[in-house]
Amino acid sequence: MDEDTHGGGGEEIERVVMFAKRIFRKAVHHHQSNVDHGCMTGSDLDIRVADHYGIPHAASVLAFDPIQRLLAIGTMDGRIKVIGGDNIEGLLISPKRLPYKGLEFLQNQGFLVGVTNDNDIQVWDMEDRLVADCLQWENNITAFSVIRGTHFMVLIAYDNGLIILWDVPEAQILILKGYTDLHLKNDGEVVQIGDDPLSNTSDNEQEEKEICSICWASATGSILAVGYIDGDILLWNISSSSTKGQHEEKPYNNVVKLQMSSAKRRLPVIVLHWSPDNKSKNDHGGQLFIYGGDEIGSEEVLTVLSLEWTSGLENFKCIARAELALHGSFADMILIPSAGSIGIDPTAALFVLTNPGQLHVYDGARLSVLRNHEKTPLHAEPFPVLVPTSEPLMTVTKLSSFTFNGMFSNALSEMASANKNIGSPILSGGTKWPLTGGVPSELNMTEDGLKRLYIAGYQDGTVRLWDATYPVLSPILSTKGEVTGVNVDNGSASVSALDFCSISTILAVGNEGGLVHLYKFYDSSGETSFHFVNEAKGEAHIMHHGKGFHCIATVSILKSPIRTIHFLNAGAKLAIGSEIGQVAMIDMTSFSVLFCTDCIPGSPVISIITNTDTLTNTPKHPSSGNPKDCTEGVMFILARNAHVVAIDSVSGDVISSQPLHPNKESTAISMHLIDGSIGVSEQQHIPQGSVLEKEVESSSCAESSDENKTQNLKPRNHCDTILSENISPDSFLLLCCVDALRLYSMKSVLKVSAALGGAGRKLINVDSAVEL
Known part of the structure; x- marks a missing residue:
C-alpha cells in the first residue's frame, strides 16, 4: 500500500518543508563521530506515528475489557492497537519491538497487561498511552489470567507443564498441579471427540508436557481447561482441591482428557476459550472453543465443542461438535460477552483474527444453534473497520490538505456529518455491535469545516473518501469506476493512482487497465x-448528476497500467505516468492530449512534480482559482529505478542531458520538491569538514576523472556551489528510496546532473532508516 502525499496543498507542503529542514539541519550539525559514516540514524529524527487506522497486518493476539468495551490487538512488532466505538482507535508502540504472546486488560482499571516473547511483563497506562511498569519474568510464560476487577494475576501456566493457583488474600499457593499428577486409569476418563477409535496411548504418562493454553471452564472457578503441545486437552476439577482443610471425596472425577483426533501426531492446542450455557443454571455446561488438537496436516479450522456434565465432572459428555472455516492462517480468537454481564457469561460475539491482519465476527446468537445439533452453516462477517485495507484490498491512498474553497469544504463536511448519524452496525443475528468504549476527542465537536481529505483506491475499482480534519476519520462517500449509460472497457479495474485538485474539485483516478x-x-x-x-478521437455525452462526485471524463491514452497522476497549474493540466515509462499531458479545459513521451523506457513512472507545486495552493501563495495565474515550469519525472528526468511541462521535451540517479542501484518510493531552507544566519554555522561538505566533495572529486562529465567544472568550486544553493529559497529535491533519503539542489539537478552522475547527499542509511 503506497501513500501519495506530494502536492496535497498548503498544510501538507509545509509539513514536508519542515521535515526537510529538520533533515538538513541534522546533516549540517551532525555529530563528528558519525562523519566517516556519512549517515543519520532513526533516533536522530525521532519520527513517531501520530494516528493509525485499521487492523495491523502483523496482528497476533487479542484482548477485551467487558466493562470499558475496548478491544486490544497485539502485534508481532511490538505494537498494540486499541479499538472502541464510534470509530475511536488508538495505537501504543512498545519500547521493545518484540512480539506479544499474551494480552489482557485489568478490567475497568485503565491498564492493559502485555507479555512479550522474552517474558517481559508490561503494564500499559491507557490514559497516558505509556508503559507504567515493566517486569522481566525469569521463566517462560505460556498463558496467564487476571482476576476480574483487580490488579492480580491469579493463574499462571509455564511451558514445563506446571499450573499454579494463588490464594491472593493469603499470599500463598493454593494449588500446584502438573501432568504427572494425572493417573487416568484410577481417577479420570478419556473422551474421544470424533468417529475413529482411540490410538493405543498410555494413560499413565509420567513425563510433564508443555502447556500451550489455559482457560476457566466455569464461572465459579471450579473447572480449569488446559491445552498441551501434543494435542491433549485436560479439564481439571479443582473445586475440592481449592477448599482448605478438606480432602477430595471423589478422586475419580478430578480430570477428563479430551482428544480431538486419534492420530499419533496432533497439532498443539494453542487457544482455549469457554462460553457458558445460559440455560445451565448450575454451571455444568457450555461451549469450548479450540484451535489445535487435530491431526498435523489437516485443514485449519476453529472447533466448537458443546459439553455437559453433572456435579464436578461426573457424567461428562460432548453433545455437539462444529468447525468454523478460517479466512487465512489462524492467529487468535476472543469471546465478547454481552454488555453489563458479570463473570464468564454467554457470548455476544466471537472475534477471529487471521493473518495478515484480518478480523472476522460471528454473532453469538447464531453460535447457540450448535448446541441444538442444527446443521445451519455459520458465516463470518468482516470486522467493520473505518478504513478497509483487506476487504476490499486497498491499493493506493492520498492525503490532501487545503485551506480554501469554503463551499466545497462545507458540502463535504455536511456529508460526513450525515454519515456519523448512521449508528453502530448490527450483526447478522440481531446483536448490537459490542465495541462501544472510548472517549471521542473534543476537536470532533467543533465546526470549522473540512481541511483534510483522505482518499483510498481499492482492487475492486472503488474509491472512498474520508474527512481527515481530526484524528477520528469520518466517512464521506464511495464511488466506482463506472459511467451510467456508457460502456468503457476496464472501467472497474483495480485503482493504481490518485490525485485531487481542491481548486477545481476534480478527483483523478487511474487504474490497472490504463484508464x-x-x-x-x-x-x-x-x-x-x-x-x-x-488517441484517435474524443466523444461527448450529456449526463445527469446529483450531489457529490460524478465522472466527467475517462482518458484512454496510455496502453499500460497507470502508476502516477499529478495535477499541474491549479488543475489546468493533468500529467499521467504509466508502467512502461510513458508520460502524457492532458489539457483539462478541452480534454485534449498535449503530448505523450517516453521519458524513462522500461521502468514505471511513480512520481511527477513541477517547480511550481510549492507555490500552488499554499497559505503564503493563495491562488485566485484561475489556472492562467500559474506560470509554466519544469516537470520532474521519477521512475521506480530511482532515475529522475526533467522535462518541459509545455512541450514534453527533455531538459536534462541524462537522468539523475543514485550511484548505486536503488528502488524509489516517492519524490518531493521542498520550497525554502534554513535561514541566512544559519549559513555561517556550517562547519568545515561536515558530513554534508565531505560527501559532496568526495562525490564530485571521485567522478572528476571522467573528463566528459567534468570538463566545465572544478571539483572544489562545484562543492562550494552546491552548498550555497542548498540554502537558497527554492533549493531541495527530496528523493525517497527504500534504502535512503537523498537531498539534491534543484538547480544543480538542472545544471550539472550529467557531471555529477546523480551523486546526491545520502542522509539515512538503510540499516538505520525509520519507517515513514
Whole structure:
C-alpha cells in the first residue's frame, strides 16, 4: 500500500518543508563521530506515528475489557492497537519491538497487561498511552489470567507443564498441579471427540508436557481447561482441591482428557476459550472453543465443542461438535460477552483474527444453534473497520490538505456529518455491535469545516473518501469506476493512482487497465458533459448528476497500467505516468492530449512534480482559482529505478542531458520538491569538514576523472556551489528510496546532473532508516 502525499496543498507542503529542514539541519550539525559514516540514524529524527487506522497486518493476539468495551490487538512488532466505538482507535508502540504472546486488560482499571516473547511483563497506562511498569519474568510464560476487577494475576501456566493457583488474600499457593499428577486409569476418563477409535496411548504418562493454553471452564472457578503441545486437552476439577482443610471425596472425577483426533501426531492446542450455557443454571455446561488438537496436516479450522456434565465432572459428555472455516492462517480468537454481564457469561460475539491482519465476527446468537445439533452453516462477517485495507484490498491512498474553497469544504463536511448519524452496525443475528468504549476527542465537536481529505483506491475499482480534519476519520462517500449509460472497457479495474485538485474539485483516478477517470464535485443536481478521450478521437455525452462526485471524463491514452497522476497549474493540466515509462499531458479545459513521451523506457513512472507545486495552493501563495495565474515550469519525472528526468511541462521535451540517479542501484518510493531552507544566519554555522561538505566533495572529486562529465567544472568550486544553493529559497529535491533519503539542489539537478552522475547527499542509511 503506497501513500501519495506530494502536492496535497498548503498544510501538507509545509509539513514536508519542515521535515526537510529538520533533515538538513541534522546533516549540517551532525555529530563528528558519525562523519566517516556519512549517515543519520532513526533516533536522530525521532519520527513517531501520530494516528493509525485499521487492523495491523502483523496482528497476533487479542484482548477485551467487558466493562470499558475496548478491544486490544497485539502485534508481532511490538505494537498494540486499541479499538472502541464510534470509530475511536488508538495505537501504543512498545519500547521493545518484540512480539506479544499474551494480552489482557485489568478490567475497568485503565491498564492493559502485555507479555512479550522474552517474558517481559508490561503494564500499559491507557490514559497516558505509556508503559507504567515493566517486569522481566525469569521463566517462560505460556498463558496467564487476571482476576476480574483487580490488579492480580491469579493463574499462571509455564511451558514445563506446571499450573499454579494463588490464594491472593493469603499470599500463598493454593494449588500446584502438573501432568504427572494425572493417573487416568484410577481417577479420570478419556473422551474421544470424533468417529475413529482411540490410538493405543498410555494413560499413565509420567513425563510433564508443555502447556500451550489455559482457560476457566466455569464461572465459579471450579473447572480449569488446559491445552498441551501434543494435542491433549485436560479439564481439571479443582473445586475440592481449592477448599482448605478438606480432602477430595471423589478422586475419580478430578480430570477428563479430551482428544480431538486419534492420530499419533496432533497439532498443539494453542487457544482455549469457554462460553457458558445460559440455560445451565448450575454451571455444568457450555461451549469450548479450540484451535489445535487435530491431526498435523489437516485443514485449519476453529472447533466448537458443546459439553455437559453433572456435579464436578461426573457424567461428562460432548453433545455437539462444529468447525468454523478460517479466512487465512489462524492467529487468535476472543469471546465478547454481552454488555453489563458479570463473570464468564454467554457470548455476544466471537472475534477471529487471521493473518495478515484480518478480523472476522460471528454473532453469538447464531453460535447457540450448535448446541441444538442444527446443521445451519455459520458465516463470518468482516470486522467493520473505518478504513478497509483487506476487504476490499486497498491499493493506493492520498492525503490532501487545503485551506480554501469554503463551499466545497462545507458540502463535504455536511456529508460526513450525515454519515456519523448512521449508528453502530448490527450483526447478522440481531446483536448490537459490542465495541462501544472510548472517549471521542473534543476537536470532533467543533465546526470549522473540512481541511483534510483522505482518499483510498481499492482492487475492486472503488474509491472512498474520508474527512481527515481530526484524528477520528469520518466517512464521506464511495464511488466506482463506472459511467451510467456508457460502456468503457476496464472501467472497474483495480485503482493504481490518485490525485485531487481542491481548486477545481476534480478527483483523478487511474487504474490497472490504463484508464484515468475524472470526477468533479457538484453541490446540486443538474446536467453535465461526459468526455471519453483516446488517441484517435474524443466523444461527448450529456449526463445527469446529483450531489457529490460524478465522472466527467475517462482518458484512454496510455496502453499500460497507470502508476502516477499529478495535477499541474491549479488543475489546468493533468500529467499521467504509466508502467512502461510513458508520460502524457492532458489539457483539462478541452480534454485534449498535449503530448505523450517516453521519458524513462522500461521502468514505471511513480512520481511527477513541477517547480511550481510549492507555490500552488499554499497559505503564503493563495491562488485566485484561475489556472492562467500559474506560470509554466519544469516537470520532474521519477521512475521506480530511482532515475529522475526533467522535462518541459509545455512541450514534453527533455531538459536534462541524462537522468539523475543514485550511484548505486536503488528502488524509489516517492519524490518531493521542498520550497525554502534554513535561514541566512544559519549559513555561517556550517562547519568545515561536515558530513554534508565531505560527501559532496568526495562525490564530485571521485567522478572528476571522467573528463566528459567534468570538463566545465572544478571539483572544489562545484562543492562550494552546491552548498550555497542548498540554502537558497527554492533549493531541495527530496528523493525517497527504500534504502535512503537523498537531498539534491534543484538547480544543480538542472545544471550539472550529467557531471555529477546523480551523486546526491545520502542522509539515512538503510540499516538505520525509520519507517515513514
